[in-house]
Amino acid sequence: MERRVAVHAALADATRLRVVDLLTLGDAASSELSERLDVPSNLLAHHLKVLQGAGVVARHRSEGDGRRSYWRLVRALPVAPGGAGLAVPARVVFVCTANTARSQLAAALWRGASTIPATSAGTRPAERVAPGARAAARRHALDLPDVAPQHLADVGPAGDDLVVTVCDLAHEELGSVSRVHWSVADPVVTGTRAAFDRAYDELAARVAQLVPLLGRAC
Structure with a gap:
């Protein structure tokens, strides 16, 4: 129950839901999330820390540039993604x-x-x-x-x-x-x-x- 409460609390924010929407499509570095969401890096870091603490996201080191890391979703969420879709490609x-x-x-x-x-x-x-x-x-x-x-x-x-x-x-x-x-x-x-x-x-x-x-x- 406590874990469920933590997840719902972490998702009760528009910016964090937008982060989840983007990560539903794929993984992203902090700089990419900041650019796509137009959110300052220090504020984004706070939101990512909340999501990480609730076990919603995790990050790992890049196999390419070892100075870079990527965020990904790590668990099924109790809400459906909204607005994360892409136009149908050729x-x-x-x-x-x-x-x-x-x-x-x-x-x-x-x-x-x-x-x-x-x-x-x-x-x-x-x-x-x-x-x-x-x-x-x-x-x-x-x-x-x-x-x-x-x-x-x-x-x-x-x-x-x-x-x-x-x-x-x-x-x-x-x-x-x-x-x-x-x-x-x-x-x-x-x-x-x-x-x-x-x-x-x-x-x-x-x-x-x-x-x-x-x-x-x-």
Whole structure:
């Protein structure tokens, strides 16, 4: 009961609800939240501290720029997100650095959940998709096309595309081009079955959460 009271109390503020709305779409650094909400950094820090204390949000260090950290939602909330939606894009473009695992899996998951077209790309594409990603797709009966990684420039995202970064480094390289960011740990680093399954599970949950939000009024 005390935890429930703390969550409701933390959400009883318009700015904190707006923070939750933004984090419903994806993860964000404090500077990004401050800019998008037009809230001074010191005031935002107070609101984030309240949300963190109630167990609503948490932050973790970037895998790219280690001086940077990202906030994310960590629990289901007793209120539905409002005003966090995005206009329906022509296409969803999932981006990571090498385009060998996370972005490939995300695009495949998206194609199974939405009629909006999806593709994937990398800012520094490798030569082939990681074997661990292919194995994870097989374990989860996911149709992962047998294609080579491609560069983001070759995909040519347009203004009516939604670029979703699933890699901290790619997000930090692309800046405002990345409208939505999912800070997913790179499973290729450890290369274990468990790491790839964790990445798959997180991406599947994120896709399931984003699909119904597209098309809501911004």
